[in-house]
Amino acid sequence: MSTKLLIVADLQHFKFFTTKIDPLGRESLELVEDSDSLLIHQRLSEKVSDRKGNFQSSGGSGSGEDHHIAEEEERRRIKEIAKEITNVLQGHNNESWYFAAPKAINNQIVELLDRSIKENMVMNLHADLTKSSADDLLEHFKK
Secondary structure (H helix, E strand, C coil), rough: CCCEEEEEECEEEEEEEEEEEEECCCEEEEEEEECCHHHCCCCCCHHHHCCCCCCCCCCCCCCCCCCCHHHHHHHHHHHHHHHHHHHHHHHCCCECCCCEHHHHHHHHHHCCCCCCCCCCCEEEEEEECCCCHHHHHHHHHHH
16 A cells, blocks of 8 residues: 655645554554744734824825735735745655645645646545544545
């Protein structure tokens, strides 16, 4: 039985697992990489140095514009996740792999992956499994 590569991600977490088979033939997961992006959950005031009101809007309200900073941060994080997936899989001879990410970002991440990487994806779940236990993860990815 070949080793499975499992990747679970959300905007804050990225986890990469491989499977191990014990002498009795039982499958278990081994965490290989775990990274967090705390920046995605910071308040806007913690990300930018300009105080509210420094940039007056043309309407004169004084509230300024955030120029969709939150959406841009989300797009950047999605690109980072796709890059992390590419780097991890290239380091493992691009074997078959399994992926899970929340529905809201899953397709966006997959679209950014090279075709050769996407071709080796065995299963793609639209679910946030980053907080699931290793045993639960295995159950989600069993066919």
